[in-house]
Each structure stands twice: as structure tokens, then as C-alpha cells.
Amino acid sequence: MQSSPKRRAVFLDRDGVINHSDVIDGKPYPPANLTTMKILPGVSEALEALSNAGFLLIVITNQPDVARGITSRETVLAIHDHLSTCLPINEFNTCFHIDEDNCTCRKPSPGALIASAERHHIDLEKSYMVGDRWRDVEAGQNAGCKTIFIDYGYAEKQPLNMNFRVKTLKEAANIILGEQYATS
Numbered sequence: 001m002q003s004s005p006k007r008r009a010v011f012l013d014r015d016g017v018i019n020h021s022d023v024i025d026g027k028p029y030p031p032a033n034l035t036t037m038k039i040l041p042g043v044s045e046a047l048e049a050l051s052n053a054g055f056l057l058i059v060i061t062n063q064p065d066v067a068r069g070i071t072s073r074e075t076v077l078a079i080h081d082h083l084s085t086c087l088p089i090n091e092f093n094t095c096f097h098i099d100e101d102n103c104t105c106r107k108p109s110p111g112a113l114i115a116s117a118e119r120h121h122i123d124l125e126k127s128y129m130v131g132d133r134w135r136d137v138e139a140g141q142n143a144g145c146k147t148i149f150i151d152y153g154y155a156e157k158q159p160l161n162m163n164f165r166v167k168t169l170k171e172a173a174n175i176i177l178g179e180q181y182a183t184s
């Protein structure tokens with residue numbers, strides 16, 4: 001019996017990629033609740049185009065403020081529920097841990113990407129990780145994906161290497177779609 005071909009995915013960080021991050025002293029922070037969450041301009045169109053091109057859209061997000069007691073798991077899930085009603089996102093894979101937990105799902109570890117790839121039969125080498133922080137880029141690299149860094153110039157550690165550097169998710173989608181058509 002012939003196995004079905006593996007699928008392609010675009011893995012996306014949440015805060016700063018899909019929705020606005022509050023930047024304080026050069027460091028990004030997630031929205032405090034659903035009322036303060038704002039989808040970034042161009043995100044809906046970019047995700048629609050990627051979805052229409054056959055990519056699975058999977059959000060891979062670290063939400064350590066739950067473990068720190070700053071926000072509740074219910075708040076994070078309410079934001080995800082809202083985003084899933086507005087955008088063509090196939091799955092949210094959320095790590096609620098802090099670095100000290102040494103889990104495999106917290107970026108830069110590739111555990112969340114690998115788990116989603118196994119669940120959805122995804123070819124990681126033909127997939128992309130899009131993020132605005134070094135952890136996102138390293139997680140994508142560690143999983144074997146192409147990486148796209150949305151560079152907001154945060155005053156924090158920057159990724160050393162990435163496949164592409166852009167300013168918006170729309171630019172990232174254009175690169176992904178351009179590569180897809182160049183190889184088909």
C-alpha cells in the first residue's frame with residue numbers, strides 16, 4: 001500500500017507574527033487579554049493565501065506567563081479560540097512552561113514542531129517556521145524547517161542565521177508562495 005504524500009506547513013509564532021505585541025524597553029510582551037489582542041495588518045490575507053496554496057497553518061507559541069502566574073491558561077485559550085474563528089489556523093500548539101522546566105515543547109526546542117509534524121504527516125524540510133524572536137528561528141532550524149525571521153529590531157538576542165529576514169507576515173507569505181511556485 002502506498003503512503004500518502006507528506007503535507008507542507010507554515011509554523012507560526014503567535015505574538016508579533018499574528019497579533020500585536022506590546023514592546024516595552026525594546027522587549028515584546030503578549031496581550032494581557034482578549035480585549036487588548038489585535039490582529040496585525042495583512043495577517044488575514046497572508047494566511048488565506050497560504051491556506052489556499054495547500055499549507056497547513058500551525059501556531060507554535062510559548063506562553064510562559066501562565067507558569068509565572070501573570071496570565072491564566074483560560075485567557076490564552078480564549079485568544080486562540082478567537083483567532084481560530086477569524087483566521088484559517090489549523091492548530092495551536094502551546095507551551096505553558098518556563099525555561100527552568102526543561103521541557104521539549106518550549107522553543108527553541110523543536111518538540112512542538114515535531115509533535116505537530118507527526119500528528120499531521122508533515123514534511124518538515126518542505127515547511128517553514130515564521131517568528132519574530134531568536135527562539136522561533138532556532139526551533140525551526142532544530143526541526144529542519146526553512147526559517148523566516150520577522151525583524152522588529154527588538155533589544156534582545158537576535159537569531160544568528162535564518163533563511164529569510166522580513167518586516168511582516170505578508171512579506172513572509174510572498175516568499176513562501178514564490179518558492180512554492182518556483183519549485184512546482
